[in-house]
Amino acid sequence: MSDTILTLTIDGQPVSGLATETILQIARENKIDIPTLCYLEGLSAVGSCRLCMVEIEGSPKLHPACVTLIQEGMVVTTQTERLQGYRRNIVQLLFAERNHVCSVCVSNGHCELQELAHKLGVDHIAFPGCYPELEVDASHRRFVLDHNRCVLCTRCVRVCAEIEGAHTWDVKNRGMRSRIVADLDTPWGDSATCTGCGKCVHVCPTGALSEKGKSVAEMLKKRPSLPYLVANRTEERQ
Amino acid sequence: MSQITIEPVSRIEGHAAIRLFLDDTGQVRDARFQVTQVRGFEQFVVGRPFSEMPSLTARICGICPVSHELASAKACDQLLAVAIPPTATKLRCLLNLAQLVQSHALSFFYLSGPDLLLGMDHPPETRNFFGLAAADPQFARDGIRIRQFGQQAIERLAGRRIHPSWVVPGGVNSPLTAANREAILADLPSIKTLVSAHLDRFKQTLDGHAEAIGVFANFPSMFLGLVNEEGTLEHYQGRLRFIDAGGAPVGTDLDPSDYQQVIGEAVEPWTYLKFPYYRPLGYPEGMYRVGPLARLNLAARCGTELADRELALFRELATGPVLSMFHAHYARLIETLYAVERIEELLADPQILDQRIRAEAGVNSLEGIGVTEAPRGTLMHHYRVNEDGLIQWINLIIATGHNNLAMQRGILQAARHFLTGTTLREGLLNRIEAVIRTFDPCLSCSTHAVGSMPMIVELIGPDGAILDHLRR
Numbered sequence: 001m002s003d004t005i006l007t008l009t010i011d012g013q014p015v016s017g018l019a020t021e022t023i024l025q026i027a028r029e030n031k032i033d034i035p036t037l038c039y040l041e042g043l044s045a046v047g048s049c050r051l052c053m054v055e056i057e058g059s060p061k062l063h064p065a066c067v068t069l070i071q072e073g074m075v076v077t078t079q080t081e082r083l084q085g086y087r088r089n090i091v092q093l094l095f096a097e098r099n100h101v102c103s104v105c106v107s108n109g110h111c112e113l114q115e116l117a118h119k120l121g122v123d124h125i126a127f128p129g130c131y132p133e134l135e136v137d138a139s140h141r142r143f144v145l146d147h148n149r150c151v152l153c154t155r156c157v158r159v160c161a162e163i164e165g166a167h168t169w170d171v172k173n174r175g176m177r178s179r180i181v182a183d184l185d186t187p188w189g190d191s192a193t194c195t196g197c198g199k200c201v202h203v204c205p206t207g208a209l210s211e212k213g214k215s216v217a218e219m220l221k222k223r224p225s226l227p228y229l230v231a232n233r234t235e236e237r238q
Numbered sequence: 239m240s241q242i243t244i245e246p247v248s249r250i251e252g253h254a255a256i257r258l259f260l261d262d263t264g265q266v267r268d269a270r271f272q273v274t275q276v277r278g279f280e281q282f283v284v285g286r287p288f289s290e291m292p293s294l295t296a297r298i299c300g301i302c303p304v305s306h307e308l309a310s311a312k313a314c315d316q317l318l319a320v321a322i323p324p325t326a327t328k329l330r331c332l333l334n335l336a337q338l339v340q341s342h343a344l345s346f347f348y349l350s351g352p353d354l355l356l357g358m359d360h361p362p363e364t365r366n367f368f369g370l371a372a373a374d375p376q377f378a379r380d381g382i383r384i385r386q387f388g389q390q391a392i393e394r395l396a397g398r399r400i401h402p403s404w405v406v407p408g409g410v411n412s413p414l415t416a417a418n419r420e421a422i423l424a425d426l427p428s429i430k431t432l433v434s435a436h437l438d439r440f441k442q443t444l445d446g447h448a449e450a451i452g453v454f455a456n457f458p459s460m461f462l463g464l465v466n467e468e469g470t471l472e473h474y475q476g477r478l479r480f481i482d483a484g485g486a487p488v489g490t491d492l493d494p495s496d497y498q499q500v501i502g503e504a505v506e507p508w509t510y511l512k513f514p515y516y517r518p519l520g521y522p523e524g525m526y527r528v529g530p531l532a533r534l535n536l537a538a539r540c541g542t543e544l545a546d547r548e549l550a551l552f553r554e555l556a557t558g559p560v561l562s563m564f565h566a567h568y569a570r571l572i573e574t575l576y577a578v579e580r581i582e583e584l585l586a587d588p589q590i591l592d593q594r595i596r597a598e599a600g601v602n603s604l605e606g607i608g609v610t611e612a613p614r615g616t617l618m619h620h621y622r623v624n625e626d627g628l629i630q631w632i633n634l635i636i637a638t639g640h641n642n643l644a645m646q647r648g649i650l651q652a653a654r655h656f657l658t659g660t661t662l663r664e665g666l667l668n669r670i671e672a673v674i675r676t677f678d679p680c681l682s683c684s685t686h687a688v689g690s691m692p693m694i695v696e697l698i699g700p701d702g703a704i705l706d707h708l709r710r
Contacts, residue, residue: 141600
């Protein structure tokens with residue numbers, strides 16, 4: 001079953017893939033761009049940011065490309081005006097929810113949220129800002145967590161649990177009140193489980209997690225190491 | 239009592255109103271320079287990591303973001319408790335000088351040029367930079383060119399002209415390239431010639447400004463500025479020195495970190511601009527001035543050839559310190575010439591291309607104070623952080639704040655001289671505004687206030703009734 005080759009159409013282009021692969025994987029293999037934020041190659045997909053939603057012919061609803069497996073004869077559209085409108089709204093809502101001040105952010109110029117806004121043509125925020133009063137956790141010796149810049153993508157949670165195996169990070173509360181917490185909601189510096197490996201910092205798409213002492217626009221992240229780490233560990237297990 | 243209000247005050251950076259109070263005989267009893275905006279930087283940076291402070295405080299101003307970055311980074315160096323690499327110091331000095339050139343060119347050519355060239359009574363519709371450019375295109379072009387040189391030098395050093403994020407705690411974040419060094423050097427000779435020519439031209443016009451020189455904040459006061467060990471003109475480091483109206487040092491030179499021993503800050507309910515004062519004399523007697531005029535009065539010499547020649551001529555204006563703020567224009571041009579010469583010296587130093595430009599450290603001290611000379615005068619950033627490096631408290635004293643008491647006094651002097659009767663004539667009001675312009679105030683900086691700068695003047699009678707009112 002897993003080596004059955006299926007054929008489908010994405011944006012009018014005939015493509016093919018294994019039955020175990022997702023629409024997002026096949027699209028990227030074929031250089032078809034679908035925006036993502038919570039997805040990161042090498043980590044489990046959770047389909048939470050909803051930026052990768054696509055239309056599938058015959059289905060009245062939208063489907064997250066990162067967690068939808070391909071099917072024989074599927075006709076997928078990734079770039080309709082409706083989808084782009086939703087994506088712009090999602091990005092605007094992310095900006096409106098917390099305090100994203102690009103010009104003075106450590107990740108200015110190297111931020112996935114900023115790049116998404118740029119790519120989608122979001123040049124202003126139509127929703128009123130919430131401007132929540134959020135703290136900065138700088139208790140760790142080497143790293144800083146700034147809730148003002150967090151988009152709750154949970155990449156940090158997954159990389160810590162799935163790759164490092166420490167599961168230091170988790171999410172408390174629900175909805176807009178959600179916060180990333182270390183251990184059972186302790187200051188990061190007091191965490192008994194954190195190994196200080198820094199993977200969470202490097203998978204964070206924004207300036208929410210950064211190295212201490214970095215000034216504005218200085219936080220460059222090294223992301224491509226994950227598939228390599230995953231591959232090595234898989235070999236060991238076998 | 240009557241009152242005159244000039245609002246908005248134009249061709250300065252920020253928002254302000256001037257209120258003139260008249261007594262029963264119609265004479266000006268009191269004058270107030272009222273700054274009408276507040277921005278709250280000292281509050282909203284609380285809780286942020288200190289490493290963001292140079293860029294955060296740069297947003298106080300679009301004219302001199304570089305000055306705030308430098309004072310801020312110096313305060314942060316103290317939090318790290320490090321000595322930064324010598325090349326980083328030199329690069330920061332270069333950036334500060336480039337900032338001085340662009341800001342002085344803005345003040346002299348763009349903001350005060352219309353008064354100086356077109357005249358105080360020129361119709362206000364064209365008494366601006368565009369009117370100036372129509373009347374004397376070459377003067378305008380030269381002003382733009384000199385400012386461009388400063389802005390381009392900032393870009394070549396720091397990557398961009400406005401709000402660069404190059405200055406960091408511990409130094410700067412990238413070395414100067416040989417190509418950028420050559421590019422700045424290539425422009426220098428022509429800029430030096432231009433600045434010298436305009437300095438000569440300005441000196442020749444001084445006789446025509448005798449009345450303004452006489453009453454534009456022309457009174458004895460103390461002066462404050464940084465001085466280095468050699469006693470030469472200094473804008474980046476050194477010790478704080480006060481001199482009195484006779485030129486004698488007041489007290490001993492201070493480590494800038496001890497500024498609170500001698501500088502107090504008063505507030506008044508009618509303005510958002512604080513009133514720093516010299517503590518031993520109390521408020522408001524402890525008035526002092528900062529800025530280009532203060533710096534030339536304080537320095538033993540400039541330390542560069544052409545500027546020193548000009549300083550010698552400048553000194554002939556008075557036996558002691560030069561007291562009229564009109565001569566701040568003159569001082570600004572001499573400083574611009576100095577800056578161009580000094581930039582050339584710094585670029586000639588082979589060490590300027592060194593790759594070691596940043597000291598790395600964590601928080602080693604919970605309090606830091608950074609003091610520099612911004613174009614408008616002494617700039618102070620004072621931070622306290624917690625063990626994690628998050629800002630707990632800050633205090634900023636900006637050049638225009640230091641000058642606040644002197645500006646009030648300067649307006650009163652000019653108003654008493656120029657105002658007769660209870661009706662307002664535009665040209666007279668412009669003279670009162672021009673006094674303010676000699677201080678080159680940056681109100682957005684000094685109140686950390688938003689906006690471009692309109693001005694209102696109100697004339698208020700003994701009964702508090704507004705007799706006349708002019709708005710621009």
